[in-house]
Amino acid sequence: MKLRPLARSFFSRDPRLVARELLGKLLIRNRGRNVLAGRIVEVEAYLGEDDPAAHAAAGMTERNRVLFGPPGHAYVYFIYGQYFCLNVSCQPQGKAGCVLIRALEPLAGLEEMARARGLTNGARRESFGGARLQSCRSRIGEQAALAAEVNLTGKRKLTTGPGRLCQAMGITRARDNGKDLTSPRSSLWLADDGFRPRRILRTPRVGINRAARRLLRFVIADNYFASGKNG
C-alpha cells in the first residue's frame, strides 16, 4: 500500500475536522534503517483562545508558540514531570488550535517500542505478530492461543495513551517540538495509506477540568487500541 503524506492544507482547518480525519492515518518515525509506525485510533481537538482547556487559551507563551505558527507542525509538551504529549498544529498561521494524538495501533517496530517503554522483561519479549496468533490457533491449539492473547494485551500497553505513544516512538520536546509533520523526509511525519475508519465515536476529552463536557475526543469505534475500555 502506498503512503501519501498529508498536505499542509489538510491541517489548515478547524481542529474538529482535522481530528476526525486524522483517525486512521499513520504516524511514522524514521530512525535510519528503523521505521516505527502506528495507526491513529484516538485523538482530541483543542481549539484556540475560546477553548478554556487548550494551552492556547491564555495566548501565546514560550511553551505554546508552535500552536500559533504554521499548520502541520508538532507541538510537544512535557506533563506531570515525566511524560510528553504530541499534538499537530491546525488552523492557518496566527490562529491557534491543535489535535492531541492519544492512541495508536502499533504497526511497525514493535520490538523497538517495547524496549523504549521498558516492557522487554520475561514473557512479554517475544511474538507480537497477528500472523503468529492465527498460526497459534490453528496449529498449536487453545493453550498457545491463550498465550498469544496475553501478548496482545502487552501490545496494547505500547501506544495506548498519549504519554505511552511518545515514549514508544521516542518523541520528546527537545527532539520534535516544531517539527514539520507533512514531509516524508522528516524523521516524524503523518501519512495516508488509504484506510478509512468504519465508525467514529465522539466523547468528552480525558483528564481536563475546564470545558469538560464538550465532545471533542474522537475514537475509532470498537478499536482495541483506543484508551479506556478493553478489547
Add this chain to the structure above:
DNA sequence: ATATCGATTATCT
C-alpha cells in the same frame, strides 16, 4: 472491575 494515590518538573500566576 473501580478507586485512589504518588511520582516528578516545566510552566505559569
Add this chain to the structure above:
DNA sequence: GATAATCGATATG
C-alpha cells in the same frame, strides 16, 4: 507556590 491534555502501582469489592 500551584498546577498539569499521565501512568503505574496498590488497595479494595
